[in-house]
Amino acid sequence: MERHHIFRARGLTKMYDMGEVRVEALRNVDFDLYEGELLVLLGASGSGKSTLLNILGGLDAPTEGTVWYRDRELDTTDEDALTDYRRHHVGFVFQFYNLIPSLTARENVALVTEISDDPMRPDEALDLVGLANRLDHFPAQLSGGEQQRVAIARAVAKRPQVLLCDEPTGALDLETGRIVLRALERVNTELKTAIAVITHNAAIAGMGDRIVRMSSGQIASDEPNPDRVPIDNISW
Amino acid sequence: MRSLRHKLVRDTWHNRGQVLSIAAVVATAIMTVLSMRGTYESLQHARDSFYQESSFPHVWARLERAPESIRSRIEAIDGVRAVDTRVRFMANLRLPDRIGSVTGLFSSVDPEVHALGQLVLRSGRVPGTRERDRVVINEKFSEANGLEEGDTFDGIINGQMRHLMVVGVAISPEYMYPLAPGSIFPDHETFGLIWMGREVLAAESDMEGAFNEVALQLRGGAREAAVIDALDRILKPYGGQGGYGRSEQISHQFLEGELAQNRNTGTLIPAVFLAVVAFLLNMVLRRLVDTQRQEIAVLKAFGYTNATVGWFYLRFALLAVFMGTVVGVVVGTWLGHVMVDLYKEYFVFPDLSYRFGVDLVAIAVVISILSAAVGALGGVRAATSLPPAEAMRPKAPARFQPGIFERMGFERWLSSTARMVLRNIERQPVKSFLSAMGVAFSVAILVLGMFMFDAIEYMMDLQFNQVQREDISLVFERPLPESVQTEIEHHPSVTEAEIFRSVPVRLIHGHLEKEAVITGRRLGDDLQRIVDEDGREIRLPSEGMVLSRFLADELGLDGPGMVWAEVLEGSRPVRTVAVVDIVDDFLGASAYMELGALHRLAGGTRSVNGANVKVFPGTRDAVMDEMATLPSIAGVSSPRKMYEIFREQMDEGFLLGVFFLVFFSSIIALAVIYNGARIALSERGRELASLRVLGFSRQEVAVLLFSEQGLITFVAIPIGWLLGYWMSWAMVNAFVTESYRIPFLVDAGTFVFSAAATILAAVLSSLVVRRRLNRYDLISVLKTRD
Numbered sequence A: 001m002e003r004h005h006i007f008r009a010r011g012l013t014k015m016y017d018m019g020e021v022r023v024e025a026l027r028n029v030d031f032d033l034y035e036g037e038l039l040v041l042l043g044a045s046g047s048g049k050s051t052l053l054n055i056l057g058g059l060d061a062p063t064e065g066t067v068w069y070r071d072r073e074l075d076t077t078d079e080d081a082l083t084d085y086r087r088h089h090v091g092f093v094f095q096f097y098n099l100i101p102s103l104t105a106r107e108n109v110a111l112v113t114e115i116s117d118d119p120m121r122p123d124e125a126l127d128l129v130g131l132a133n134r135l136d137h138f139p140a141q142l143s144g145g146e147q148q149r150v151a152i153a154r155a156v157a158k159r160p161q162v163l164l165c166d167e168p169t170g171a172l173d174l175e176t177g178r179i180v181l182r183a184l185e186r187v188n189t190e191l192k193t194a195i196a197v198i199t200h201n202a203a204i205a206g207m208g209d210r211i212v213r214m215s216s217g218q219i220a221s222d223e224p225n226p227d228r229v230p231i232d233n234i235s236w
Numbered sequence B: 001m002r003s004l005r006h007k008l009v010r011d012t013w014h015n016r017g018q019v020l021s022i023a024a025v026v027a028t029a030i031m032t033v034l035s036m037r038g039t040y041e042s043l044q045h046a047r048d049s050f051y052q053e054s055s056f057p058h059v060w061a062r063l064e065r066a067p068e069s070i071r072s073r074i075e076a077i078d079g080v081r082a083v084d085t086r087v088r089f090m091a092n093l094r095l096p097d098r099i100g101s102v103t104g105l106f107s108s109v110d111p112e113v114h115a116l117g118q119l120v121l122r123s124g125r126v127p128g129t130r131e132r133d134r135v136v137i138n139e140k141f142s143e144a145n146g147l148e149e150g151d152t153f154d155g156i157i158n159g160q161m162r163h164l165m166v167v168g169v170a171i172s173p174e175y176m177y178p179l180a181p182g183s184i185f186p187d188h189e190t191f192g193l194i195w196m197g198r199e200v201l202a203a204e205s206d207m208e209g210a211f212n213e214v215a216l217q218l219r220g221g222a223r224e225a226a227v228i229d230a231l232d233r234i235l236k237p238y239g240g241q242g243g244y245g246r247s248e249q250i251s252h253q254f255l256e257g258e259l260a261q262n263r264n265t266g267t268l269i270p271a272v273f274l275a276v277v278a279f280l281l282n283m284v285l286r287r288l289v290d291t292q293r294q295e296i297a298v299l300k301a302f303g304y305t306n307a308t309v310g311w312f313y314l315r316f317a318l319l320a321v322f323m324g325t326v327v328g329v330v331v332g333t334w335l336g337h338v339m340v341d342l343y344k345e346y347f348v349f350p351d352l353s354y355r356f357g358v359d360l361v362a363i364a365v366v367i368s369i370l371s372a373a374v375g376a377l378g379g380v381r382a383a384t385s386l387p388p389a390e391a392m393r394p395k396a397p398a399r400f401q402p403g404i405f406e407r408m409g410f411e412r413w414l415s416s417t418a419r420m421v422l423r424n425i426e427r428q429p430v431k432s433f434l435s436a437m438g439v440a441f442s443v444a445i446l447v448l449g450m451f452m453f454d455a456i457e458y459m460m461d462l463q464f465n466q467v468q469r470e471d472i473s474l475v476f477e478r479p480l481p482e483s484v485q486t487e488i489e490h491h492p493s494v495t496e497a498e499i500f501r502s503v504p505v506r507l508i509h510g511h512l513e514k515e516a517v518i519t520g521r522r523l524g525d526d527l528q529r530i531v532d533e534d535g536r537e538i539r540l541p542s543e544g545m546v547l548s549r550f551l552a553d554e555l556g557l558d559g560p561g562m563v564w565a566e567v568l569e570g571s572r573p574v575r576t577v578a579v580v581d582i583v584d585d586f587l588g589a590s591a592y593m594e595l596g597a598l599h600r601l602a603g604g605t606r607s608v609n610g611a612n613v614k615v616f617p618g619t620r621d622a623v624m625d626e627m628a629t630l631p632s633i634a635g636v637s638s639p640r641k642m643y644e645i646f647r648e649q650m651d652e653g654f655l656l657g658v659f660f661l662v663f664f665s666s667i668i669a670l671a672v673i674y675n676g677a678r679i680a681l682s683e684r685g686r687e688l689a690s691l692r693v694l695g696f697s698r699q700e701v702a703v704l705l706f707s708e709q710g711l712i713t714f715v716a717i718p719i720g721w722l723l724g725y726w727m728s729w730a731m732v733n734a735f736v737t738e739s740y741r742i743p744f745l746v747d748a749g750t751f752v753f754s755a756a757a758t759i760l761a762a763v764l765s766s767l768v769v770r771r772r773l774n775r776y777d778l779i780s781v782l783k784t785r786d
Helices: A049-056 A079-088 A105-113 A122-128 A144-156 A174-191 B002-014 B016-053 B068-075 B139-145 B198-204 B224-238 B250-291 B293-301 B306-346 B358-384 B404-413 B416-427 B429-467 B484-489 B549-554 B595-602 B620-628 B639-693 B698-734 B748-774 B778-783
Strands: A005-018 A021-034 A038-043 A064-069 A090-093 A162-166 A194-199 A210-215 A218-224 B059-067 B080-086 B088-094 B102-109 B120-124 B134-138 B152-157 B160-171 B191-197 B210-218 B243-245 B472-481 B494-509 B512-521 B545-548 B561-567 B574-583 B590-594 B607-615 B633-637
Touching (some): A005 A049, A021 A049, A021 A194, A021 A218, A038 A049, A038 A174, A049 A194, A079 A090, A079 B639, A105 A144, A122 A144, A144 A162, A162 A174, A174 A194, B002 B306, B016 B250, B016 B306, B016 B358, B016 B639, B059 B068, B059 B224, B068 B080, B068 B210, B068 B224, B088 B210, B102 B152, B102 B198, B134 B139, B139 B160, B191 B198, B210 B224, B224 B243, B250 B306, B250 B429, B250 B698, B293 B306, B404 B416, B416 B639, B416 B698, B429 B639, B429 B698, B472 B484, B484 B607, B494 B595, B512 B549, B512 B595, B545 B549, B549 B574, B561 B595, B607 B620, B620 B633, B633 B639, B639 B698, B639 B748, B698 B748
Parallel strands (some): A038 A194, A090 A162, B134 B160, B512 B590, B545 B574
Antiparallel strands (some): A005 A021, A005 A064, B059 B210, B059 B243, B080 B210, B088 B102, B088 B152, B120 B160, B134 B191, B152 B160, B472 B607, B472 B633, B494 B561, B545 B590, B561 B574
């Protein structure tokens, strides 16, 4: 079966000017993400994985190289095009949940559905992450794991092709971390949304269809993982 | 501590916009204190010391003629400290190259006697009491006509042309606002004060050994009303026209009105600015400390005390206060000088100079620093109340609840973004309220200022386009028969002439009484009309009298009724008159009757004292010149010309005034909205970055950020209108003098303009903050903790 690309990146290089020093965050990286797959991007802090994710998500521009989203080359210089791209095609989940404190769980999701073309209903998205009973709670009334699941619901409510998660369990303990991972897995299997999860936590890698390891701004290895580890068996 | 100092410099630089905006408000507050309040105190001081040095009287009375021998009876009145008698009368002057008539108020002077309301010589000398044709003139008249010591001009005294020589130039405390009788603003070219030796002046006006004006100084604790009563009883047989106190003395009245206005605005406006300073410093410092709670925790963990940390943040505020004070003192002192110089154009003082009030600056600075300290320490206390370890953890999400609109059931109508805006405003009700009040005051100051212009404009338009529509006004040397009208009408340039009679009376209603002049005109006359505040004409009744509202109020009349009229000339009959109508007007305390009815009231011959004339276009100046040379005419003036001069002055002053108003009030709006938006950005930068990541455009995020300030501005504008309306109303009520009353009407344009100027200020501040928003680094914001 032919696999369709979600992302195709070739020759990505990213340099940061840190005063007198030039830091090379990415060095000539080639990267692919396919439809429906759950990919884990593993690497130590500073390995360049977040930089790669930010470029894929249209939050940052590469110094050199090209990124295609499906058949479309991401023009990282066009602010409006990037906004439109983020609005309709890609969802984000961060380590710090970045919910809007003044809005309830339902409203945080509605914020996105109000500006999307064919969204889910907010309560449907929250049901998907197991929060059907917390719809009208404000972030201050939710635990960390619950807040992260609201963030996931918010990210998937617009039915994006791909979900980019940067250390989604980084601020959570094992038990709540597992609940969040289960929510991600469910999104992947039920909605067929491609997911890229960034983590420095090797234990999480087992849940992916494919594991990409990064180090010093380069891809160190890229291996399929035919036997996904059930979330219940993951521990750290 | 050096490292802390570096931090101070860096934080200040990072927050330079906020430091500058607060410094600007501090500067403006100090500017308004020093200029407005400072001008008030300077004027007050100069006036009080002038009054003191010149023995300014407390009571005056005019009469026809009384012998000096009754002086001792006046001195014997209980409460009288000193008595000064004068000979005083109006006469026409002839000056080369002057169109129309020039009138002089001649007063007796005696260098041997210490007079009340003593002259202050600017140059030259006071002529001796027997020195013929040597005069002292007032300074403004001297300047306006280029008359100096040694110059000569002619005066027509008692029908005789006299060749007068100026030997001195002086000012008088009784004419600090040198206004010709019946005028509403000074014209120094055509009205002069002339002082001559007592004995010669008396000889030339049949006043030897007699006087026709008396001034009194009272002892402390004396009852003015009782003294005036006693004085009136003594003077009655001598044609006394009724005594009056300082509150009815024209010059004092105008100066007092001006001082009252200065006192009000000089207290209110700086108070508003200082309140805004207090609010902003408190808000900004609290936020600054809040954003740095982790750094404060670290400093605390290293062993710095709360006081050290608090003092560190307070210095940030001190810098803003210091910068603002320096600019405020420099510009405020300069403005104070400018304003005081402006007053010198209108009011005459022996030594009016701007007094720099250190105490005023100190008050402003102390208020600023105190409010900064409260804000800084409040923030520091909040930050340091947590143990260092806890403070270093990210702050829990702020608590919110559904807003009032949603609880009222409007939920369905509100988008998620609208809810964010409303809930943010509701979560900090005090801050939102104070922000709105700040912006409202900015609107109110504009309304108040523009109202003053509107009001004066309206008053003048009404007076000169509705009430006094004649080209030339003539006052006769002595009463003339009514047939003089035909004579005037025969003049080739005259198109219309209307004669009038003025009769001085004392009106009495119950226990209240008031001196006034009744003007008698013919029915159907329309060069001068009776017009109320809304521009409606009031018809002159064929019997009875129409009173202006001010006069009616003084007499306790709130509708038609009967009053006693004691005529203060001729055979002095006392008769009852029906008040048939009361007119709400602005200028003066007037009374009107039909000419025939007035003749019946006053008795004597059916004579008139003046005429209003309309002439062919372009002939006005020539006719005025010609009339001024006629011996039967004592005064020639042109309301139209007065209006033209007034218009010219108004148009100049208007632009400058509007500029300052807009500048001052905009600073408040700018600073409040800029700081509000800056703080919102710092509090919710993370939120806004999240929205960008979720696919909101820059535009949408900016709209969300500024909606809050926009909503506050939107709510503040009508509050500001109300406040401004109320302040204008208070101003009108503080301003009722016998000479004029300010019309209370706020032009629709004023509301539009004040809103537009404030919205512009809001948009400008938003644009500045938006630049910062556009530079926001999405990723770094989201990756950091709060």
